[in-house]
Amino acid sequence: MKHESIEINSGLLIVLTLAVISIGGLVEIVPLFHIEETVEEVDGVRPYTPLELRGRDIYVREGCYTCHSQMIRPFRDEQLRYGHYSLAAESQYDHPFQWGSKRTGPDLARVGGKYSNEWQTQHLVDPQSLVPESIMPGYPWLLENELDYSQIEDRMVALKRVGVPYSQSQEEYDANVEQFGADMAEKLHVGNATEVLESQAGAQNWDGDPNRITEMDALVAYLQMLGTMVDFSKYEDGHFNQFR
Template sequence: MSELLHRKLERSTIGFVIAIIAAASVGGIVEIAPLFTIDETVEEAPDMRVYTPLELAGRNIYVREGCYACHSQMIRTLRDEVERYGPYSLAVESQYDRPMLWGSKRTGPDLARIGGKYSDAWHVAHLINPRDVVQESNMPAYPWLARTTLKIDDLPQHLAAQRALGVPYTEEMVENAARDAYGQAVPDSEFAAAVSQRYGAATQVSAFDGVTTQLTEMDALVAYLQVLGQLTDAASREQAAAGETAAAAN
């Protein structure tokens, strides 16, 4: 019976088109419907801050160099992942990522919580020659980052583009993007204090590549790596709450 019906359907152009539309509609509804409840699924994070201009520049370099092809930025709820990398990733932690870099390929470890795990000097050494700090590493070396001057004159346009996509950068942040990028990597400069004022006291102001006479792409990439998992402590709070609930249940 079903075979007969299938043959009739294949011979009817209009019927076959309607069947295709119906099947595609079911798949579309399954994917689209959850978006109407997105506000209920994204956690609240009042302490969430945006990327600084230097961190955003570092993120652009991270994308340019294809780092996302080998490193994911999404810790799943599996026990072994949480034990290795830290609290599982929350949707709110990526709300200002345009585009998101969750990924699924792990030639290298997940980087969602790499911020603060190692020193700036470790990251610099690792990027210049990974095998100097991780002997078995198969990661490529990026020594030119330490020699390449970071382009900052177009950072206001980068922030403006992000704001157009919904990232809450203020006009003041956009206008001062180049100065803030320089100030974050040169702690003794006249622009350093303004970075913390605009982006929060927890913002790391540091000579990321160890040199204050030149702003390099290494400064930007290390600044970005050091902020991964540090934009909000929502994940740590949720993990603590889950632990308390489990303890109470026992």
């Protein structure tokens, strides 16, 4: 059959177009029904603590995702610069995830522990004082604003409704003890949220001012957690390829 005969016959063209689209769609959709799990089996990934959760809220509020991604792609140049490529498991408790759509600044998926708390604070207040060529704006008000965590329990309950395993009952608490350990289960219990947040804020001098809990405390705590949950040294090279 000549290609011209297909082009001049609109009915045949429609039928063949639908057939090609259907075949292509089936090739993409059918394998999904045979995948038992799309999230990698990995130890260490947990929900955010109350202070980290408020820090993430501020990260979203300030639009940090518009210039920074949190998704290292599985390419050699990406891994040489940022570290192991991002796992789906690392974003399983994000609502919404912070993968981003562009990089005006570097990827932040593994920024946790890369710099000190003092560096992070100064960088957020005056980026050019540390990186002269940076075009990032400063966020000095984060040091000035007291952190509002009056609704932290409600925020945790809202996330619990979409699948984040914060606990409210004894049964849920016991399940978290088994999955995350007793210490972390305490931090993930909704009833402990205010006490846990204040304790974590005071445990480290996140923003350089131990006398107040500021928005800077929360944001730095969140940034210092990013990429630190999974110990990739425990896994052989290529271990996660089976999940791709």
